[in-house]
Amino acid sequence: MLSKSQQKLINSLQNKKYRKKNGLFVVEGVKGVSEFLNSKYIHHELFSTEDLFSLPFVDITETDLNKISFLQSPNKVLGLFRIPEPKNIVDLGLIVALDNVRDPGNLGTIIRLCDWFGVKQLICNEGTVDCYNPKVVQATMGSLTRVNINYLNLSNYLEMTKQPIFGAFMEGENVYSAELPRSGILVMGNEANGISSEIEKLVSKKLSIPSYGSVETAESLNVATATAILLSEFRRTTER
Template identity: 60%
Template sequence: MLTKSQIKLINRLKQKKFRQQEGLFVAEGIKTIKELLNSTLNLHHVYSTESFQLNKGQETIISENELKKISFLKTPNKALAVFEIPKEVDVKANKLIVALDAVRDPGNLGTIIRLCDWFGISDLVCSETTVDCFNPKVIQATMGSITRVNVKYLDLEKFLKENKTEVFGAFMDGENVYKSTLPEKGILVLGNEANGISEAVEALVTKRISIPRFGDLQATESLNVATAGAILLSEFKRS
């Protein structure tokens, strides 16, 4: 049985303000919840149509109809869990890290977190204007990778100024990334979906790179930020 106060709490967690206030976030789907249970994250509570074999105080078995009342998805997926938001860990730029400058789409952020996990990037720094990584749509898109990548929100300009390392950014006039020698450490900046890297951050980029376009002149003017990130990380790591 779901209580009114549980329903109210979960619905509040749709909003960043309340997630920060409560220190909690929501994850949905058996597979994602299992990955999160299997990590260092602290569980608050699981609401599920099937038992996860947890301690009594940690899970509530609910009906499909009850799940519909609390799920953020159009097609709820058997279970919803509330976890504690972990403490952010400070980031040192002594390896390759990825920095996001105002990435706004939850699906893009989720895909980028998954990419970082694939390419062994342990730290992702985000401007305060980047979408919250505990947004339910981000959690959904990360497929559990959120437990393996440290995401830190900070003043991106200040961070880039303080870390004396090469800062890479993709621009149309940059050096062909396929012909560039890319180091093992540095910061790769990816920009906003509509506007790219902001002027203030661009001024801090020390190495401008570009992904060559092979289509004709009419071709698309840009790649999606997550696909551009995929190609660039692949180039950094493939050597």
């Protein structure tokens, strides 16, 4: 049975302040919870309408689930997991770095893309949305368990790295004809403003995705869509 204190705790975890204070985040749905249970993440408590995982759980009703879920259509189970200590950054291979990506859906999708294209390290500056935001966690579809994410001062990191730094810009070199290495850092910018001027100064090579439609009517690509295209090109050209 769901207690008022449990409901209050779970509801508070929608806010980054309370996720940090309690060291907990929310995972919802059978598939998502299953992914995290089968990872190195430590589960704190499970709330479910059914016995799904042969683990201790708080038996709740559909009404209770609706009270604590952040989804419009809750799916049987909600889990609380502990936020782990960040792992050390491995400055090797292909890395994605985010400069003030604010939309949870975009970050979640980018984490999934990193997982799909074998990018193990994602670096975010402090202005990027929290990867344990419930909307981000949901959008990752479990990929959060397989991508190492660090939040730091991005300009300091880029100043110290020995890797080539690539950035997505409207006026960059056509990515379809550019020479791309196996190892490097791909920087993606804010949804509205792109890569900041501070970070732009540190970029070794600017890349662009050419438009084949009407420039007058088509706006720039969504940051997650652009990330997908660029990562695909990095992998395609190095697999030849």
